[in-house]
Amino acid sequence: MTEATGIVGEFFALREESDADLLAMQCGDFYEFFGEDAETVAEELDLKVSQKSSHGSSYPMAGVPVDDLTPYLTALVERGYRVAVADQHETETGHERAISRVVTPGTLLETDAADAQYLAAIVRADDGYGVAVTDVTTGTFRVTSLDGGEDAADDLLTELYKFDPAEVLPGPGVRTDDALLDRIRDRTDATLSLHTADAFAPGRARHAVREQFGDEATESVGIADDEAAIRAAGGVLSYVEETGQGVLASITRLTTYGAADHVALDATTGRNLELTETMRGESEGSLLATVDHTVTSAGGRLLGEWLQRPRRARGELTRRQSCVAALAEAAMAREELREVLGEAYDLERLASRAASGSADAGDLRRVQETLALLPRVAGVVENTDRLAESPLADVVSGTDRDRAAALAAELDDALVADPPSTVTQGGLFRTGYDDELDAVIDRHEAAKEWVETLDGREKRAHGITHLQVDRNKTDGYYIQVGKSETEKVPDEYEPVKTLKNSERYTVPELEEKEREILRLEEQRGELEYELFRELRARVADAAQVLQDAGRTLAELDALGSLATHAVHNDWTRPELTDERELDVRGGRHPVVEQTTSFVPNDLRMDEDRRFLVVTGPNMSGKSTYMRQAALITLLAQVGSFVPADAARVGLVDGIYTRVGALDELAQGRSTFMVEMQELSNILHSASEDSLVILDEVGRGTATYDGISIAWAATEYLVRQVGAKTLFATHYHELTALADRLEGVHNVHVAVADESDGVSGSGATGGSSEPRSDDDVTFLRTVRDGPADRSYGVHVANLAGVPDPVVDRSREVLNRLREDEAIDVHGSDGETQQVVFDLDSGQFRADATADGGDTTATLDPATEDVLEELRDTDVNETPPVELMAKVQAWQDRLED
Numbered sequence: 001m002t003e004a005t006g007i008v009g010e011f012f013a014l015r016e017e018s019d020a021d022l023l024a025m026q027c028g029d030f031y032e033f034f035g036e037d038a039e040t041v042a043e044e045l046d047l048k049v050s051q052k053s054s055h056g057s058s059y060p061m062a063g064v065p066v067d068d069l070t071p072y073l074t075a076l077v078e079r080g081y082r083v084a085v086a087d088q089h090e091t092e093t094g095h096e097r098a099i100s101r102v103v104t105p106g107t108l109l110e111t112d113a114a115d116a117q118y119l120a121a122i123v124r125a126d127d128g129y130g131v132a133v134t135d136v137t138t139g140t141f142r143v144t145s146l147d148g149g150e151d152a153a154d155d156l157l158t159e160l161y162k163f164d165p166a167e168v169l170p171g172p173g174v175r176t177d178d179a180l181l182d183r184i185r186d187r188t189d190a191t192l193s194l195h196t197a198d199a200f201a202p203g204r205a206r207h208a209v210r211e212q213f214g215d216e217a218t219e220s221v222g223i224a225d226d227e228a229a230i231r232a233a234g235g236v237l238s239y240v241e242e243t244g245q246g247v248l249a250s251i252t253r254l255t256t257y258g259a260a261d262h263v264a265l266d267a268t269t270g271r272n273l274e275l276t277e278t279m280r281g282e283s284e285g286s287l288l289a290t291v292d293h294t295v296t297s298a299g300g301r302l303l304g305e306w307l308q309r310p311r312r313a314r315g316e317l318t319r320r321q322s323c324v325a326a327l328a329e330a331a332m333a334r335e336e337l338r339e340v341l342g343e344a345y346d347l348e349r350l351a352s353r354a355a356s357g358s359a360d361a362g363d364l365r366r367v368q369e370t371l372a373l374l375p376r377v378a379g380v381v382e383n384t385d386r387l388a389e390s391p392l393a394d395v396v397s398g399t400d401r402d403r404a405a406a407l408a409a410e411l412d413d414a415l416v417a418d419p420p421s422t423v424t425q426g427g428l429f430r431t432g433y434d435d436e437l438d439a440v441i442d443r444h445e446a447a448k449e450w451v452e453t454l455d456g457r458e459k460r461a462h463g464i465t466h467l468q469v470d471r472n473k474t475d476g477y478y479i480q481v482g483k484s485e486t487e488k489v490p491d492e493y494e495p496v497k498t499l500k501n502s503e504r505y506t507v508p509e510l511e512e513k514e515r516e517i518l519r520l521e522e523q524r525g526e527l528e529y530e531l532f533r534e535l536r537a538r539v540a541d542a543a544q545v546l547q548d549a550g551r552t553l554a555e556l557d558a559l560g561s562l563a564t565h566a567v568h569n570d571w572t573r574p575e576l577t578d579e580r581e582l583d584v585r586g587g588r589h590p591v592v593e594q595t596t597s598f599v600p601n602d603l604r605m606d607e608d609r610r611f612l613v614v615t616g617p618n619m620s621g622k623s624t625y626m627r628q629a630a631l632i633t634l635l636a637q638v639g640s641f642v643p644a645d646a647a648r649v650g651l652v653d654g655i656y657t658r659v660g661a662l663d664e665l666a667q668g669r670s671t672f673m674v675e676m677q678e679l680s681n682i683l684h685s686a687s688e689d690s691l692v693i694l695d696e697v698g699r700g701t702a703t704y705d706g707i708s709i710a711w712a713a714t715e716y717l718v719r720q721v722g723a724k725t726l727f728a729t730h731y732h733e734l735t736a737l738a739d740r741l742e743g744v745h746n747v748h749v750a751v752a753d754e755s756d757g758v759s760g761s762g763a764t765g766g767s768s769e770p771r772s773d774d775d776v777t778f779l780r781t782v783r784d785g786p787a788d789r790s791y792g793v794h795v796a797n798l799a800g801v802p803d804p805v806v807d808r809s810r811e812v813l814n815r816l817r818e819d820e821a822i823d824v825h826g827s828d829g830e831t832q833q834v835v836f837d838l839d840s841g842q843f844r845a846d847a848t849a850d851g852g853d854t855t856a857t858l859d860p861a862t863e864d865v866l867e868e869l870r871d872t873d874v875n876e877t878p879p880v881e882l883m884a885k886v887q888a889w890q891d892r893l894e895d
Contacts, residue, residue, distance in 0.1 A: 005054055006054055007025075007027055007032075007052075007054075008034050008035075008052055008054040008059050009054065010025070010097060011023065011025050011032070011034045011035075012034070012035070014084075014086050014097065014098075014099055015035075015037070015084075017099060018084040018099055018102065019082075020081075020082040020083055020084035020102050020104075021081045021082045021083065022037045022040065022041065022076065022081050022082070022083045022084070023037060023083070023084045023085075023086060023099075024064075024069065024073070024083060024084070024085050024086065025086040025088075025097060026066065026085075026086060026087050026088040026097065027063070027088065028088070029065060029066050030063040030064065030065055030066060031063060031064055031065075031066060031069050031085070032061060032062070032063040033061070033062050033063065034052060034059050034060065034061050035059050035060060036060075038059075038060040038061050038062040039060050039062075040081075041062050041072075041076065042060075042062045044075070044076060044079060044081075045064075045072055045075060045076070047062045047063075047064070048062065049061065049062050050062070069085075070110045071110075073085070073103055073110065074108065074110050074111060077103050077104065077105055077108045078105070078108070078111070078113075080105055080191045082102060082103070082104045082105075082191070082193065083102070083103045083104075084099050084101075084102045084103075085099065085100055085101050085102070085103065086098060086099045086100065087100045099244075100244055101243060101244035101245055101246075102242070102243045102244060103243070103245070104119075104167055104191070104193060104243060105117075105119075105166040105167040105190075105191045106118065106119025106120075106136070106165065106166045106167030106168075106191070106193075106239075107119060107136050107167075107239075107240060107243045107245050107247070108136075108137075108166075109136065109137055109245060109247065109352060109353060109356055109358060110358075111137060114297040114300050114301055115164075115301055115304060116135045116137075116138070116140070116163070116164075116301050116304075116305060117135055117136070117137055117166050118133045118134065118135050118163040118164065118165040118166060119133065119134050119135075119136065119165060119166065119167050119168075119169070119236060119239070119240070120132065120133045120160060120163060120165040120167070120168045120169065120190070120236075121133075121168070121169040121171055121195075121200075121232045121233075121235040121236045121239070122156065122160075122168065122169070122170060122171060122174050122232060123171035123172060123173060123174060123200055123228055123231045123232050123235065124171070124172065124173025124174050124177070125145070125148075125173070125227065125228035125231075126148070127147065127148045127228070128145060128146045128147045128148040128149075128152050128228065129145065129146045129148075129152060129155075129156050129174075129228060130143070130144075130145050130146075130171075130226070130227070130228025130229045130230070130231050130232035130233075131143065131144050131145070131146065131156070131159055131229070131232055132229065132232035132233040132235065132236045133163050133165060133236075134236050134240065134251060136240060136245065136247045136250070136251075136352060137348070137349045137352050138250075138348035138349055138351075138352060138547070138550070139247075139250035139251050139252060139253070139348060139351060139352055139355075139543060139547055140255075140348075141233075141236075141251045141253065141254055141255060142255045142256070142257055143223060143226075143229040143230075143232060143233045143254070143255075143256055143257075144159070144229060144256060144257050144258060145223075145226050145228045145229045146159065151684050151685055153180055153183065154266070154681055154684070154685060155264075155685075156180075157183060157184070157187050157266065157267070158264055158265065158266045158267075160184065160187070160188055160190070161187065161188070161265070161266055161267040161270060161308075162262065162265065162308055162309045164188065164189075164308070165188065165190045166189075166190060166191065167190055167191045167192075167193055168184060168188070168190040168191070168192050168193070169193055169194075169195045169235055169236065169239055170184075170192060170194070171195075171197070171200040171231065171232065171235050172197050172200055175194060187267050188267075193239075195235060195238065195239045195242075196238070199234060199235045199238035199239065200231045200232070200234060200235045201231070201234075202227055202230070202231055204234060204238075205230050205231045205232075205233065205234020205235065205238075206218070206230050206234065207234075208233075208234040208237045208238055209230055209233050209234055209237065209254070212237055212248065212251060212254075213252075213253075213254040217254050218230060218254075221254055221255070221256045222256060223256055229256070233254070237251075245356055246355065246356040246357050246358075247352050247355055247356045248355075249355035249356075249540050249543060250351050250352040250354075250355035250356070250540070250543045250547075252543055252544045252547065253544065253547070260312065260653070261311065261312060261313065262309045262310060262311060262312060263309075263310040263311070263312060263634070263637055263652060263653065263654055263655060264653060264654030264655070264656075264685065264690070265308065265309070265310065265634075265654070265655055266656070266681070268657065268658075268678055268681075269630075269655055269656060269657045270308065272627070272657040272658075272659040272693075273287065273627060273630055273631060273634070273655075273657065274286050274287060274591070275287050275288060275307050275308060275634075276288045276304060276307070276308065285591060286591070287307060287590060287591060287631060288303065288304050288307055290565075290590060290591045290594060291303070291307075291561065291562065291565045291590065291640070292304075292561060293560075293561040293564045293565055294557045294558060294560075294561045295338055295341050295342040295557060296341055296342070296344050296346065296553060296554065296557045297346050298344075298346045298347070298348060298349075298550055298551075298553065298554035298557070299341070299553070299554045299555075299556075299557025299558045299560075299561065300557075300558075301554070302551075302554040302555060302557070302558045303557075303558040303561055303562075306558065306638045306639070307634070307638060310634050310637035310638050310655075311637055311638070311639070312637065312651055312652075312653060314576055314578070314651060316639070317576055317636070317637060317638075317639045317651075318576065318639075319391045319639070320559065320562075320638070320639025320640075321573055321574075321576075321639050321640075321641075322390050322391050323390055323391050323392050323395065323559045323563075323639075324559055324562045324563045324566060324573075324639065324640065324641060325390070325563075325573055325641075326386050326387050326389075326390035326392055327387070327392070327559060327560055327563035327564075328563040328566050328567050328641070329386055330384050330386040330387055331567070333380055333381075333384040333386070333387055334560055334563055334564070336380050337377065337380045337381070337556060337560060338557075338560050338564070340373055340376050340377055340380065341373075341377070341553060341556060341557050341560070343369070343370075343373060344370045344373055344553050345366040345367070345369065345370045346550065347367065347370050347371075347546045347547070347549050347550030347553065348546070348547050348550035348551065348554075349550075350363055350366060350367050350370075350546065350550075351539075351540070351542075351543040351546035351547050351550070352543075354367070354536055354539040354540040354543065354546075355540040355543050357533075357536070357540075359536055359539070360419075360421060360422075360423055361415055361419035361420065361421075361423055361428045361532060362419055362421060364411055364415060364535065364536060364539060365411070365415055365417075365418075365419060367407075367408075367411060367539060367546065368407075368408050368411035368412050368415070370549070370553070371404045371405070371407060371408035371411075371546075371549060372408045372412070373553075374399060374401055374404055374405070374549060374552075375401070375405070377396060377552075377553065377556065378396045378401065381393060381395075381396050382396070392556070392559075395552060395555055395556060395559075396552060396556070398548060398551070398552050399545070399548045399549045399552050400545050400548065403542065403545050404545055404549055407538075407539065407542050407545065410535075410538070411535070411539070413430065413432075413433060414429055414430065414433050414531075414535055415428060415429060415430065415535075416428065416429065416430055423528075423529055423532050424525055424529050425525055426521065426524045426525045426528045427528075428528050428531075428532055429528060429531060429532075433531075434527075434531055436527065437524070437527050437528065437531065440520055440523050440524050440527060441524060443516075443520055444517065444520040444521065444524055447513050447516050447517045447520060448517060450513055451469060451477060451510070451513055451514075451517070452469075454469045454479070454510065455467055455468050455469040455479075458479065462488055462489070462490055463488060464481060464485050464488050464489070465482075465485065466481060466482030466484065466485055466502075467479065467480070467481050467482075467485075468480050469510075471514075475496055475497060475504060476506075476511075476514050477506070477510050477511075477513070477514045478496050478497075478504040478505065478506055478510075479493065479504070479505045479506065479507065479510065480499075480502050480503070480504050480505075481502060481503055481505065482501060482502050483501055483502055483503060486503050489503075489505065492507055492508070493505035493506075493507060494506050494507065562638075562639070562640045562641065563641075565641075566640070566641035569590075569593070569594075569643065571640075571641035571642055571643050571644070572641055572642060572644055572645060572646060572647065573641050574632070574635075574636040574641070574642045574644070574647040574648065574649045575647065575648045575649070576636060576649055576651060577648055577649065577650050577651070578650065578651060579606070579607075579650045580606065580607055580610065580650050580688065580689065580722075580724060581605060581606040581607075581648060581649075581650040582603060582604075582605040582606075582629065582632075582633060582648070582649060582650060582691070582724055583603070583604050583605070583606070583647065583648040584602060584603040584604075584629070584632055584642075584644050584646075584647045584648075585602050585644060585645045585646040585647070586600035586601075586602065586644055586645030586646070587600060587601055587602065587603055587628055587629070587632055587642075587643065587644040587647070588600050588601075588628060588643040588644065589624050589627060589628035589631065589643070590628070590631055590632075590635065590642075590643045591631075592624055592628075593643060599781060600644075600645070601625060601628075601749075601781065601782040602782065603625075603629050603782070605724045607743070608742075608743060609743065609745050610718075610722065610723070610724050610725065610743045611714065611717065611718050611724075611725045611727065611741070611743050611744045611745070612725070612726050612727065612744075612745055612746070612747050613714075613727050613729065613734055613735055613737065613738065613744065613745070613746045613747070613786070614626065614726055614727065614728040614729070614747055614748070614749075614782075615728070615729060615730070615732060615735060615746065615747075615748050615786050615787035616728075616748055616749045616787050617730075620749050621749055622695070622728040622749065623659065623695055623728065625726075625749065625782060626693045626695065626726040626728060627657075627659075627693065628643070629691070629693070629726060630655050630657065630691060630693050632644060632647060632649070633649055633652060633655060633691050634655060636649040637649075637651060637652070650724075651689075652689055652690055652691045652724070653687055653689040653690055654685065654686060654687070654689075654690040654691070655690070655691050655693075656681070656682040656685060656686050656690060656691070656692045656693070656723075657692075657693040657694075657695075658675065658678045658679055658682060658693070658694045658695065658697060659693065659695045675697065676709075679694075679697060679709075679713060682694075683713065683716060683717070683721065686717075686721050686723045687721065687722075687723065688721065688722035688723060689723070690721075690723040690724070691723065691724050691725075692717065692721075692723045692724070692725040692726070693725075693726055694713070694725065694726070694727045694728070695728045696728060696729060696730065697709065697710045697713055697727070697729070706731065707731045707733055707734070710727075710729060710731055710734055711733070711734060711737070714727060714734060714737055714741070714744070715737075715741065718741045718742070718743055718744060719741070732786065732787070735786035735787075738786075745784065746784065746785050746786040747782050747783065747784055747785070748782070748783060748785060748786055748787040749781060749782050749783070750781045750782070750783045861892055861893070862893065864892075865889045865892055865893055868885070868889070
């Protein structure tokens with residue numbers, strides 16, 4: 001193809017300069033995409049593709065209006081594309097275009113999403129990893145380092161999960177680690193972007209950090225000798241600067257954190273506990289959606305961060321609890337506070353927009369309106385004794401209210417109440433803000449008034465009735481006279497245009513006034529724009545004040561949300577301890593209790609009772625019981641009240657779960673492989689201060705293998721790890737461990753089985769209302785001791801398995817219990833009897849059955865089923881596979 005020239009050639013030349021995925025190039029009133037970029041954008045955004053000819057060739061072209069670029073740009077970046085923007089500038093010789101910025105998933109400012117939007121950088125060091133994360137929409141900037149060792153990569157993935165970054169910059173030592181990069185892709189939705197390795201060099205990175213935060217910043221936060229953290233921080237700062245988004249000014253505070261400051265909570269646990277979304281990928285029904293009663297986007301964002309990053313610092317948790325308690329008790333003040341907060345805008349993000357130069361006058365008005373709320377917010381707290389005596393007083397004092405008030409007053413004095421969206425056409429400022437501007441406006445208004453009153457003067461002077469003065473883009477200002485009176489027009493009227501029923505004229509004085517008005521409008525626009533830029537710069541200079549105020553409002557909102565939920569759902573304040581204990585009285589699942597009548601359950605774990613084997617059938621609530629234990633612990637370490645009558649919670653350093661395999665199956669990994677990888681992570685990562693939830697470990701393989709793995713894992717957790725553990729299993733053999741291992745105890749969820757004349761034996765669950773199946777009732781009450789059997793047939797009935805299958809299952813089960821022969825019915829009505837050999841774990845033909853050997857009289861299909869039945873080793877067949885076999889045999893015999 002011939003090389004493109006003109007606009008298309010310029011596009012491809014700029015495209016080659018950038019390493020972005022797409023280029024949007026301004027061409028007059030549109031941003032255009034050409035070639036493959038046009039086809040990609042058209043497909044993603046449902047745009048029309050046209051053709052642009054250049055040097056004899058045709059190129060696909062798609063475009064969006066200049067004023068509409070932001071929503072299209074946001075949509076592309078949120079889909080993971082990095083988009084370069086080339087703006088057009090007027091020069092003496094024509095148009096000049098150059099790339100002004102590169103918008104990436106981690107540097108996107110124009111987002112309406114309430115969630116935090118992190119950009120992360122990671123570097124490999126001899127002793128571990130350095131991690132830096134920033135949210136450019138709020139100016140948040142955090143760094144940490146992770147120790148090395150065989151679990152370092154797992155720890156890194158856990159850190160990434162805590163922030164859920166939109167974009168990750170793999171630095172030296174990471175970008176060449178294909179296995180780690182694959183794990184990051186699998187475990188996050190982040191876009192991986194390569195940034196120049198020089199940005200991560202120790203000397204350059206340290207210089208960048210000092211330039212951004214001050215010469216003493218690394219020393220003051222204690223990372224002066226932490227080369228890995230500094231290198232990661234330098235990489236992030238360099239990348240943000242290179243994208244040209246102009247947000248570095250909003251990154252004002254360097255914050256360090258240690259992995260030990262927060263509860264270890266990996267992506268698997270977050271998914272299993274459904275913290276921010278359900279197993280189906282929906283936000284509704286998650287823990288966050290359940291407890292989120294925030295009234296601001298910043299408050300909701302902060303609450304989500306608290307849930308994904310629970311704390312270990314008892315002092316901080318006690319402070320939050322005291323705030324929640326005060327707000328829970330002061331109902332009227334709490335509602336008044338929430339009403340005021342409902343008027344607030346997101347100051348942290350507005351600060352970033354001001355710093356980047358993208359804030360308009362409406363944004364600055366929103367800053368003013370929100371800052372003006374601070375005295376009202378402080379007044380609610382300070383004038384309510386219960387709140388004033390609590391740590392909430394310290395929360396509201398965390399803002400420089402004097403400087404905030406001064407800035408709010410300046411903005412209010414400067415801007416009109418409802419400023420226009422554009423900042424270059426005037427109409428932004430109040431009268432009296434600037435003397436020079438007022439003078440220009442007065443002259444402009446006087447000139448306009450002269451024009452507006454011209455028609456009256458001309459009518460009186462010349463006796464013309466049908467005369468009006470108007471303006472359009474083509475003719476400018478003109479005097480229009482009806483044709484019936486054109487003979488009255490004076491000689492100084494100069495014809496402009498003839499219409500059907502009228503004539504248009506102009507006069508020298510009108511032309512002069514038009515030139516004056518246009519000159520004054522241009523002068524006013526330029527002066528107002530310059531004044532606005534100066535005002536916006538002063539707001540940007542106050543970014544830290546805005547961020548502090550924004551965090552104050554967000555924290556009050558998040559604490560108010562927790563208090564609101566606690567009051568409406570009868571939650572209680574847990575007692576936090578440093579002991580290895582979890583003592584819950586009348587505990588409930590925080591999400592399940594919203595949709596069902598919940599049967600509360602107790603849970604007691606301590607040094608002598610640190611491993612609970614939970615037995616019971618499916619659908620009985622074992623998983624719910626264990627999850628609620630984890631969620632109560634997590635909520636306590638958020639600083640929240642918990643769904644229980646009373647609770648003592650020993651602080652944990654990590655929560656680990658092994659519950660099920662979902663999306664991994666679609667990625668080609670077997671259930672058993674996923675199960676073992678997750679188990680391995682727990683056994684390597686958990687400590688004696690952790691909480692571990694294990695659900696049906698070993699079920700993905702043959703029965704004997706599964707029991708062996710579950711048994712060995714239990715021994716290891718008890719003897720080597722020592723973590724508080726709840727272990728649900730169908731392997732009743734494991735209940736014997738309570739007699740062999742110190743600290744292991746059995747619990748079950750009681751049933752009433754009238755068929756045995758026994759009440760309160762067996763297993764059910766602890767999650768919702770009792771469920772019945774004929775003479776068996778699932779009581780949903782957890783009691784000490786093991787279950788006596790699984791009640792699987794009853795569960796099959798509850799699950800809606802057809803009655804013939806359930807009835808036949810009961811018959812087979814009873815015969816197996818009594819070691820009697822089982823009739824196998826052929827499709828032709830013939831029957832053969834088989835028995836289950838407990839020693840071999842196999843079915844065999846019953847030689848003692850009446851009628852002798854009837855094998856020869858059975859049809860071939862039944863013969864095949866019997867042969868497969870004889871060859872099936874129940875103890876070596878995974879339960880799921882065995883169920884599938886039985887279903888297939890049933891279908892074949894019925895045919």
